[in-house]
Amino acid sequence: MTTKIFSLGGDLTINRLGFGAMRLAMSTFDGPPRDPEAGIAVLRRAVELGVNHIDTAGFYGRGGVWANELIRTALAPYPDDLVIATKVGPLLADNGVPSGQARPDQLRGLVTTDLRTLGLDQFPLVYLRVGGMSGPGGESIGERFAVLAELRAEGLIRHLGISNVDAAQLAEARAIAPVAAVQNAHTEDMALLAECEAAGIAFVPYFLLGGGGNALDVARLDRVAARRGVTASQVQIASLLALSPSVLAIPGTGSVDHLEENVAAGDLDLDADDLAELRP
Template sequence: MSSTLVLPGGTWTLGDRTVTRFGYGAMQLAGPWVMGPPKDRDEALAVLREAANSGITHIDTAETYGPRVVNDLIREALHPYAADLLIATKVGGRRDAQGGWPAARTPDELRRQIDDNLETLGLDALDLVHLRLGDASGTVPEDIEEAFGTLVDLQRQGVIRHLGVSNATAEQVAQAQSIAQIVSVQNRYNLANRGDDDLIDRLAAKGIAYIPFFPLGGFSPLQSDALSGVATRLGSTPLSVALAWLLHRSPNILLIPGTSSTAHLRENIAGSRLTLVEEDLRELDGIAG
C-alpha cells in the first residue's frame, strides 16, 4: 500500500488512470548492460518496495531488461499490485547474445512479447504498452501502421489497456494518433536535447503525457559545466536540477528516473522538489544553445 507522501510534480491522468508525475524507471535493476541478474537482489527488491511506499504509482519496465529479470523482480516485490499502481512496459525489440537491442516488430514478434510481459509480470492485462521504434542510436523514419495496428488489435482483445509510442518521430506520433488513441509518448529529451519542444506542447494541449528518458544524456562538456554551475549555486546536484527543470517545463511531463539504490531513490525524490526561480530557468534554458 502506498503512503500519503506528496511527491514532487503532483499527478497526471493517463487514460482512465491518475499517476504521480514522479515515477520510477526500473531498467537499472538488471545487471551490467541491462543483462542478467542484479548485483544485489535484495537491494533491487527493496528499491521497488521503497518506490511504492514513497507513493509512486507509475513504474516503467520492459521484458527486454535482463531479459525477463526486471519484470520478475517487479512481480516478486510488488505482486499482488496496489490498485493505484500503473506498470508501463515496452515492446518492439529483443536482446541478442551480445547484449544488443535489435528490432522485433512483426505481428508475431509483438504478440509473443505481450505474452511474455503478461507472464513475467503476472497480469491478465497490461496497463500501458509503448511501441518502441527506431534503434539504439535514436529515432528512424519508418511506417508504423502494421506494428501499431497489431497492438490496437490486442487492445481490442482486452490484454492491453492503454497505448503509447517510444523513440518516435513527430510524424510517427501523428500516425499512431490517426490509428488509435495514445496516452503517452516516451522519447529522449532533456535540458541539452530539446528537439521535442514543439511536440511536448502539442501533446500537452491534447492531454497526452510525455515521458523523457536520459535526463542527463548527450550533454557536451560545456553544457555539463553550465548545469553543474547552476547546481552548485543552488546547493544541489546536476541530476536534481535536471529533474526539477523537467517538472517545470510542462505539466504533461512524467519522470521515470532510475536507480538500483534506495538511498539514491530518496535523493532523487527530494532533489526534484527543488524550487527554480526565473534567473535559474533563464540560465538553464540557455544550456541547449
C-alpha cells in the same frame, strides 16, 4: 508550483516522478548483472515514497536477473494505484543487447509474456518501441501499432504509447488508436512536446541524467545546485518536470540512497532565475 500529478489517458492519476526499471538488473545492456536483492529493496522503497508509475520492459535483464521478475517479487500483490508500463518491439541478440525489431506477428507474444511474468491481467500502458539505437523517424509503424490496438480492444492493454518516434509517426499511430504517452530519448524536439501537451499526451524522456542528446549544460546545473543546496541530478529532474505539465520523469537506479535523492527532486520547485540560467 510544479504540478505533481498527471492524468494518463484521462483516467489514471499518477505522480509525474516515476521510476525506470532498466537499472534494477544491470547498469548497461552489456554490463554485469546487479544483485537482485538490492533491486527488490529499491522497488519497495520507491512505492513507500509514493512512486506509482514504473516503466519496464521484458528485455530489461542480464545474466538471469530480470526487471519484471524483480517487480513481481517485490510488489505483488500490487497496490491499486500502481501503473506498470512496458515496452515491446526490441528483440535481444545472443549477446543480450536489444538489437532486433519484432515483426507484427511477434508483438502479441511479447505482450502476453510480459503479462505472465509480471502477474497482470491487463497492462495499464504498453509502448511500441521502434527503431534501433538511432534517432526516431524513417519507417512506418502503422502495421505494428495496429497489433497493439487489437490487444487494447481485447482488454489486454488499457492505454497505448509509442517510443523513439517523430511527429509523422505519432500522427500515423493516432490515426489508428488513441496514444496516451510518447517516450523519446530527450526533450530537444520541443515541437513534439508541445503537440503532446496540447493533446493531453504524456511525454516521457529517457536518458534523463545524461546521454541521448540532453542539452542542459553541466556547469549551469552545478551553479543552480550549489545555490539551492541540492545535487545537480536533482536540479536536472526538477528542470525536466518544469518544462511542461505533460512531462513524466522516470529516473532509474539500483541504489536506495540514489532513489531517495531522485524522489526528493519532485519537491524541488525551481524559480524563474533558476530556469533562465538552465535554459537561456
